[in-house]
Amino acid sequence: MATNTNTDTSMTTSVSTTTNVNAGTRAGTSANPGAEEAPAAGTVADPAGGSPRLDLAKTAPKVFRALIGFDTAAREGLDPALVELIQIRASHLNHCAYCLHLHTNDARRAGESEDRLHMVPVWREARHFFTDRERAALALTEAVTLVADGGVPDDVYARAAEVFDDRELAHVLALILTINTWNRVALATAKIAGTDPR
Numbered sequence: 001m002a003t004n005t006n007t008d009t010s011m012t013t014s015v016s017t018t019t020n021v022n023a024g025t026r027a028g029t030s031a032n033p034g035a036e037e038a039p040a041a042g043t044v045a046d047p048a049g050g051s052p053r054l055d056l057a058k059t060a061p062k063v064f065r066a067l068i069g070f071d072t073a074a075r076e077g078l079d080p081a082l083v084e085l086i087q088i089r090a091s092h093l094n095h096c097a098y099c100l101h102l103h104t105n106d107a108r109r110a111g112e113s114e115d116r117l118h119m120v121p122v123w124r125e126a127r128h129f130f131t132d133r134e135r136a137a138l139a140l141t142e143a144v145t146l147v148a149d150g151g152v153p154d155d156v157y158a159r160a161a162e163v164f165d166d167r168e169l170a171h172v173l174a175l176i177l178t179i180n181t182w183n184r185v186a187l188a189t190a191k192i193a194g195t196d197p198r
């Protein structure tokens with residue numbers, strides 16, 4: 001499988017959108033209720049018809065670059081296939097269509113099979129598609145992503161610690177944290193699935 005060094009820098013691309021005709025009227029800012037209003041600089045229109053959302057890369061570039069650095073450091077030394085599986089599973093759980101589209105396409109380009117991609121959401125019932133390390137990483141991804149539902153169970157953590165050395169486990173955990181952050185950035189700023197140019 002080819003090494004994939006892509007990070008979520010795709011969020012630096014601005015989304016080309018049509019403006020929401022009603023956004024200004026709801027906010028009480030339009031002198032002409034039928035006129036379209038362009039989003040303010042550094043924002044993009046919300047595809048659901050809400051008010052424009054900011055573009056984090058443009059409005060807080062230092063913060064955005066720090067996230068990219070964290071993401072790059074997290075994936076260092078990890079198998080690219082494992083990286084994409086973790087990112088895909090977290091994106092499923094967080095209902096982040098933007099990141100799910102991005103990472104399934106990245107996985108395909110890196111040589112991942114359609115069968116495995118389809119089995120990620122049901123990996124427990126399709127165990128034979130995944131290695132011990134991948135299953136341990138997927139279980140840890142679920143526990144950390146859904147941490148509010150009961151923390152990270154000892155058995156899930158122990159299983160991951162059995163199949164990864166301390167350095168690998170630290171990077172797997174860091175990657176889970178970064179994809180959860182990227183999912184929240186994409187959801188909060190209304191990124192549109194399929195608009196990433198890569």
